[in-house]
Amino acid sequence: MALDAMGADGGVSVTVSGALSALKDHPGDLEVVLVGKPEAVEPELSRLGAPEEGISIKSASEVVRMTDAPSSVLRHKRDASIRVCFDLHRAGEVDAVVSAGNSGATMAVGMVVMGRAPEVDRPALASIFPGLLSPTVILDVGANVDCTASMLAQFGFMGSVYAREVLGAKSPLVGLLSIGEEGGKGNLVVRQAYEHLKASSLNFAGNVEGRDVFSSEVSVVVCDGFVGNVCLKLSEGLLSAYNQLVKNEVMRDLRGRAGAMLLKPAFKRLANRMDYENFGGAPLLGINGVAYICHGASSPKAIASAIGLAMESVNTQVDKRVSEGLAQYRGELLGEPETKSE
Amino acid sequence: MALDAMGADGGVSVTVSGALSALKDHPGDLEVVLVGKPEAVEPELSRLGAPEEGISIKSASEVVRMTDAPSSVLRHKRDASIRVCFDLHRAGEVDAVVSAGNSGATMAVGMVVMGRAPEVDRPALASIFPGLLSPTVILDVGANVDCTASMLAQFGFMGSVYAREVLGAKSPLVGLLSIGEEGGKGNLVVRQAYEHLKASSLNFAGNVEGRDVFSSEVSVVVCDGFVGNVCLKLSEGLLSAYNQLVKNEVMRDLRGRAGAMLLKPAFKRLANRMDYENFGGAPLLGINGVAYICHGASSPKAIASAIGLAMESVNTQVDKRVSEGLAQYRGELLGEPETKSE
Numbered sequence: 001m002a003l004d005a006m007g008a009d010g011g012v013s014v015t016v017s018g019a020l021s022a023l024k025d026h027p028g029d030l031e032v033v034l035v036g037k038p039e040a041v042e043p044e045l046s047r048l049g050a051p052e053e054g055i056s057i058k059s060a061s062e063v064v065r066m067t068d069a070p071s072s073v074l075r076h077k078r079d080a081s082i083r084v085c086f087d088l089h090r091a092g093e094v095d096a097v098v099s100a101g102n103s104g105a106t107m108a109v110g111m112v113v114m115g116r117a118p119e120v121d122r123p124a125l126a127s128i129f130p131g132l133l134s135p136t137v138i139l140d141v142g143a144n145v146d147c148t149a150s151m152l153a154q155f156g157f158m159g160s161v162y163a164r165e166v167l168g169a170k171s172p173l174v175g176l177l178s179i180g181e182e183g184g185k186g187n188l189v190v191r192q193a194y195e196h197l198k199a200s201s202l203n204f205a206g207n208v209e210g211r212d213v214f215s216s217e218v219s220v221v222v223c224d225g226f227v228g229n230v231c232l233k234l235s236e237g238l239l240s241a242y243n244q245l246v247k248n249e250v251m252r253d254l255r256g257r258a259g260a261m262l263l264k265p266a267f268k269r270l271a272n273r274m275d276y277e278n279f280g281g282a283p284l285l286g287i288n289g290v291a292y293i294c295h296g297a298s299s300p301k302a303i304a305s306a307i308g309l310a311m312e313s314v315n316t317q318v319d320k321r322v323s324e325g326l327a328q329y330r331g332e333l334l335g336e337p338e339t340k341s342e
Numbered sequence: 343m344a345l346d347a348m349g350a351d352g353g354v355s356v357t358v359s360g361a362l363s364a365l366k367d368h369p370g371d372l373e374v375v376l377v378g379k380p381e382a383v384e385p386e387l388s389r390l391g392a393p394e395e396g397i398s399i400k401s402a403s404e405v406v407r408m409t410d411a412p413s414s415v416l417r418h419k420r421d422a423s424i425r426v427c428f429d430l431h432r433a434g435e436v437d438a439v440v441s442a443g444n445s446g447a448t449m450a451v452g453m454v455v456m457g458r459a460p461e462v463d464r465p466a467l468a469s470i471f472p473g474l475l476s477p478t479v480i481l482d483v484g485a486n487v488d489c490t491a492s493m494l495a496q497f498g499f500m501g502s503v504y505a506r507e508v509l510g511a512k513s514p515l516v517g518l519l520s521i522g523e524e525g526g527k528g529n530l531v532v533r534q535a536y537e538h539l540k541a542s543s544l545n546f547a548g549n550v551e552g553r554d555v556f557s558s559e560v561s562v563v564v565c566d567g568f569v570g571n572v573c574l575k576l577s578e579g580l581l582s583a584y585n586q587l588v589k590n591e592v593m594r595d596l597r598g599r600a601g602a603m604l605l606k607p608a609f610k611r612l613a614n615r616m617d618y619e620n621f622g623g624a625p626l627l628g629i630n631g632v633a634y635i636c637h638g639a640s641s642p643k644a645i646a647s648a649i650g651l652a653m654e655s656v657n658t659q660v661d662k663r664v665s666e667g668l669a670q671y672r673g674e675l676l677g678e679p680e681t682k683s684e
Contacts, residue, residue, distance in 0.1 A: 104522075131583070142521060145529040179484060179571040180446075187487040187568045210575030214583035226529045227569055229521040231576055233552030238577055239584065241473070241556035249608040259604030266591040266598045 001307055002085040002094040005036035006063045007101020008303070009296045012036065015100065016044045018303025023054045025304060030311060033058050033094055036081045060084040064101050066296065070108035082106050086113035089289050096290035096310040098281060100298040107143050107284060107293065114289040117319050119326035122147075123286030124155050125225070125293065126162060127232055128309075131214050137163050138177075138213065138221040141228035141282060149192035152176070152222050154326060156197050156204070158285045159220035161325040165316040166283075166309065167219065175208030175218035177227060183207065193222070200332055281306025283313060285322055290314050343649055344427040344436040347378035348405045349443020350645070351638045354378065357442065358386045360645025365396050367646060372653060375400050375436055378423045402426040406443050408638065412450035424448050428455035431631050438632035438652040440623060442640040449485050449626060449635065456631040459661050461668035464489075465628030466497050467567070467635065468504060469574050473556050479505050480519075480555065480563040483570035483624065491534035494518070494564050496668060498539050498546070500627045501562035503667040507658040508625075508651065509561070517550030517560035519569060525549065535564070542674055623648025625655060627664055632656050 008014045019032040034041050035058045042057065060081040064073050073080060082105060085097040090113050099106045103125075111123055126139035137159045144151060156174045163172035176194055178186035183194045185207060197204045205218050213221055213231070223231070250256040280302030281292030290313045292306040313319075350356045361374040376383050377400045384399065402423040406415050415422060424447060427439045432455050441448045445467075453465055468481035479501045486493060498516045505514035518536055520528035525536045527549060539546045547560050555563055555573070565573070592598040622644030623634030632655045634648040655661075 145521065177572060179487065179568055179575075187566075190568070209579075210572040210577070211579030211582070213576055214579050223572075224529075226521055226532070227572060230519060230552040230565075230569055230573065233521075234555055234573055234576060235552070235580055237551075237553030237556050238580055240553075242581065242584070246608075249611050250605060252608065255604050256608045259601045259608070262597050262601030263592060263605065266588075266594065266601070269591050 001030060001310060002033045002035050002058070002088045002097045003303070003307070004081045004085050004097070004099035004101050004106075005034040005041050005057075006060070006081040007099045007106075007296075008294070008298055009100075010298070012040045012044045013048075014298065014300055015303055016041065017048055018298070018300040019055060019307070020048055020051070021300055022304040022307035023051060025308060026311060028054075030054060030307070031056070032307070033088065035060050035085045035088070037061065037063070058084060058088065064105045066102050068102060068105055070102075070104045073102070073105040074108055074112055080109075083109050083113070086110055086289075086291075089291075090114060095314040096292070098292045098294065098303065098306050098310055100294035100296055100303060103142065103282075103293045103296075106291070110284050110287055110289075110291045114287040114291070117286050117288050117323045117326075119323050119330060120158075120286035121154060122151050123284055124158060125282050125284055126159060127228070127282045128167070129213060129235070131216075133215070133217060134169070134219065135167055136213060136219060136221055137167065138223065138228055138231065139285065140223065140225035141232050142225045143284070144225040145229075146226075147189060147224035149189050149196055152189065152193035152224065153196035153200060154329065156200070156202055156220065156222045157325040157329045158322050159222065160202055161321045162283060162285060162318060163219040165318045165321050166312050169219040171203045172219035173205045173217055174202045174220040174222060175205045175212065175216065177210070177213070177221050177223035177231075178207035179209065181207050181209065189224070197222070200329060280304070281309055283309065283318075285318075287319065289319055343372060343652060344375045344377050344400070344430045344439045345645070345649070346423045346427050346439070346441035346443050346448075347376040347383050347399075348402070348423040349441045349448075349638075350636070350640055351442075352640070354382045354386045355390075356640065356642055357645055358383065359390055360640070360642040361397060361649070362390055362393070363642050364646040364649035365393060367650060368653060370396075372396060372649070373398070374649070375430065377402050377427045377430070379403065379405070400426060400430065406447050408444050410444060410447055412444075412446045415444070415447040416450055416454055422451075425451050425455070428452055428631075428633075431633075432456060437656040438634070440634045440636065440645065440648050440652055442636035442638055442645060445484065445635045445638075448633070452626050452629055452631075452633045456629040456633070459628050459630050459665045459668075461665050461672060462500075462628035463496060464493050465626055466500060467624050467626055468501060469570070469624045470509070471555060471577070473558075475557070475559060476511070476561065477509055478555060478561060478563055479509065480565065480570055480573065481627065482565065482567035483574050484567045485626070486567040488568075489531060489566035491531050491538055494531065494535035494566065495538035495542060496671065498542070498544055498562065498564045499667040499671045500664050501564065502544055503663045504625060504627060504660060505561040507660050507663050508654050511561040513545050514561035515547045515559055516544045516562040516564060517547045517554065517558065519552070519555070519563050519565035519573075520549035521551065523549050523551065531566070539564070542671060622646070623651055625651070625660075627660075629661065631661055
């Protein structure tokens, strides 16, 4: 597993301690290669107490900043930590890449270095939302801002494979994000995608609305990368604004402060449940390999959880399964009998 | 003011008591015409104790169901309560319409009966989000699912006029909803709209992201009706899922229940602040008239607050101001000096 040691808002201490925590979670199963500037990584590693096995450093002299354009990273930063991560993956030296750096650059480098998986038109970034009933995969959340109906249908297949293989959903229910439950509702592309998905072999639930994302039984929500990215950030902003408001109101008087003290354990359990830290990474699906992109503000726990999901993705060979899923879809489009089965 | 008495999930008792509560809030200033089936409205009115003045009933024999298609309502339900509301408005017998019924049908009937305001290409439904700093107008939230860049720019002008005239924002800051702060970020239409808005005389803040909607200083957030509607419903769903989780966790043990009792006043203040009830209606901007569309699940308080906003819109002649705003924008496009000023 290659971890971009340089790419997190919290700096090297976050990535290194995330790696150490993942090693504790998966003793003997995991090797982490910390990719970055040795002069930054080494001191942190000795400070935190590196184990004798399972962790190593691979030097990379450059760092991608949050403001770097993906195209310029690709052209000019050949020795950036995220580039070296994917070079290692391509060379077969690691099975997966985890990065909390510039997500646009990570996606671009990942797609270019690893290449698209067979049968895949457009890789997609999937995010895992904690739901009331079960986690929900929502994709695309930012890799493709202008999508065709056929791309959306492919996302449905990719998300379905991921929910089944990595999240353990038996026959994942796939919903299409729209603005009304009936098939005729939505914009032009979504209305066409509805027909594609309805005709497919997926377990298609039809349209779902914004309010269903957190509470319905669907395991996969399909949308274009613009809408998905807005949803992701809106949810983050809303919860943080709401928590701020709760705090302001509660701390205004003694009664509130006493109540808050009593409720501390309950809110801790809640935070644990809702926190994206438990699904710390967004898988980049449809490339020839396994890559997880973490939030820039990731905690060590979020990094460790992304590493755990990446291991599960490697074990289930999710990239191959995604290709098979899309091959099946192409077969359906041609009206041929399924050429592959599970 | 015409109120569609039949259009609320909670039935006639909700709309009638909303009207009575609005009358109490604005004594002497307000007359409400309850439009609907007299045999349903009258008993409710006497049960709740109708005041001697300020309220009357206008008979409408048909009711629009939530499942009715807007086009079929327009063609076949000429005596539906929502249709009669707009007929009254068009005839000048009322100054505004408030409805918590089928929102698609309300928009369609409102646009057809009232007509577009001068200079307006496409009316838009605007929703008012309670923000951390101040209320934010987000539009479009469902009237136009496929938008051009020029439509988005017009929404910016309409939202700016509304924020200034009705919400009292001095020089409303307008943001364009996208997936990155820089102007080059977003889908094709949004990138073009950025250029339109940047070249305009609006107080344009550039792109805003989903996470800024609740916390930034912008008073107006521009997006297409598909994205806006998804955002609206996602926010609703997220808060309701979150509150359910809070309840579950808090009520699990005695300590939690005691804490909850202490925090009751704080959470009541909070609910009061966040609740969409305080901005109970979404204005339909760009028609020749004033119309507010309320959530189907509206409470009497939400109805009353929508009536209050509608009064403010009438007093400030927001429909005329919207036309003037768009005339100004057209002037800018032609490179002419401003032909109208405040």
